[in-house]
Amino acid sequence: MVDLTGRTAxxxxxxxxIGRAIALxxxxxGADVAINYWRNRKxxxxxxxxxxAEGRRAAIYKANVADEAQLHDxxxxxxxxxxxxxxxxxxxxxxxxxxxMELTKRHWQWTLDINAATLLHLVQHSLxxxxxxxxxxxxxxxxxxxxxxxxxxxxxxxxxxxESLVRHLAVELAPRxxxxxxxxxxxxxxxxxxxxxxxxxxxxxxLEQTPAGRLVTPADVADVALFLVSPHARMIHxxxxxxxxxxxxxx
Numbered sequence: 001m002v003d004l005t006g007r008t009a010x011x012x013x014x015x016x017x018i019g020r021a022i023a024l025x026x027x028x029x030g031a032d033v034a035i036n037y038w039r040n041r042k043x044x045x046x047x048x049x050x051x052x053a054e055g056r057r058a059a060i061y062k063a064n065v066a067d068e069a070q071l072h073d074x075x076x077x078x079x080x081x082x083x084x085x086x087x088x089x090x091x092x093x094x095x096x097x098x099x100x101m102e103l104t105k106r107h108w109q110w111t112l113d114i115n116a117a118t119l120l121h122l123v124q125h126s127l128x129x130x131x132x133x134x135x136x137x138x139x140x141x142x143x144x145x146x147x148x149x150x151x152x153x154x155x156x157x158x159x160x161x162x163e164s165l166v167r168h169l170a171v172e173l174a175p176r177x178x179x180x181x182x183x184x185x186x187x188x189x190x191x192x193x194x195x196x197x198x199x200x201x202x203x204x205x206x207l208e209q210t211p212a213g214r215l216v217t218p219a220d221v222a223d224v225a226l227f228l229v230s231p232h233a234r235m236i237h238x239x240x241x242x243x244x245x246x247x248x249x250x251x
Contacts, residue, residue, distance in 0.1 A: 002230040005030035008082045009229075012036040012065050012122065013092030015043035018140060018188060021218035022089050022225045024050045029226060032057035034078050036092065038064050057082070065092050066114045068121065075125040085129035087229050090119045090139040093155075100153035108154055115158035116165055123169060123180075134177025136229040139166055140221075141184040141240065143248055163240050170238030179237055181228055186216040186244025212245030220245075 009026045013019040014035035023033045024047070033051045037044035037060060044060040051058035059081050063070040078085065095111035096103065119139050126137070144152045145159035163182050170180040187206035207215055224243050227233055242248055 002029045002226055002232075004087075004229070007031045007086040008034065008084050009087035009089065010034040010036065010078060010085055010126070011089040011091060012118075013038075014089075015040050015047055015060075018185060018218045018221050019089070019091040020047045020050075021222035022091065023047050024054070025219075025222035025226050026087065026089075026229070027051040027054040027056045027058070030056065031087065032082060034058075034082065035060045036063055036065060036074065038062065038092070065118050065122065066094075071121055071125060075129070079129060084131070084133075085126050086133065086135050088122060088126045088135070088137045089225065090122050090137070092118070093140065095155035095158060097151045097155065098153075099151060103154055111154040112158045112161060115155065116161040119162060119165060120169075123173075127173075127176075127178075130178060132176070135179075136233075137169070137173075137178060137180040138225055138228055139180075139182050141182045143184060143186060143242070143244065145184065145240075147248075166240075167238040174237045179228070179233065181233075181236055181238065182240040183221060183224060183228070184240050184242045184244075185221045186210070186242070186247045188216050188218060188221065206247060209250050210245040210247045211250065214245065216243055216245055
């Protein structure tokens, strides 16, 4: 059992998919949850209702976390509402899905900023609310950080940068009692995957090559997130934990 009673978590991109699953799993363990979203307020409200159904406090915050001014306002409101932060889950992501030869400088910069630089800004805003209690920070990556996937050049590079950044943050923040790690999920059939033109092929190939015999679900990723924010993971710093049913180890 993991008891997060009295803790507060912020999950960016927490309205749907993996973010929603993590938010609900943390609430089941006793955490109050702040849910960030950008476009779908109805979905964010549904996640908040799920958190409240567990008897926990919930609040939703609309913000583009790549925008510094909006990020500042989000944390000011979070401090007013909760007064503290113990867990940060950086899940919000975006990016341009095109072949490398079709990418512009603007595509590249946008994708790197939203998927890698945003984590740095989130952590900088989070530390004053974490204080000297110590805390847990998780960023969400993908196998595209180490594998070449069609149309994934910019996003894959941004995820690789994200994983490198986490290692550096982990070294800096470990003395302050803050664990920083990465969860790298295999193929999960979420709304994000629907933006891929070859979605059906990706799902079929992944299912065929996954030793566990099924695709990863958001709940699978949330289970590992719960472990990483628990005391059982106190000595895990700067690691990329892969949750893919064994897909990435098959030749």
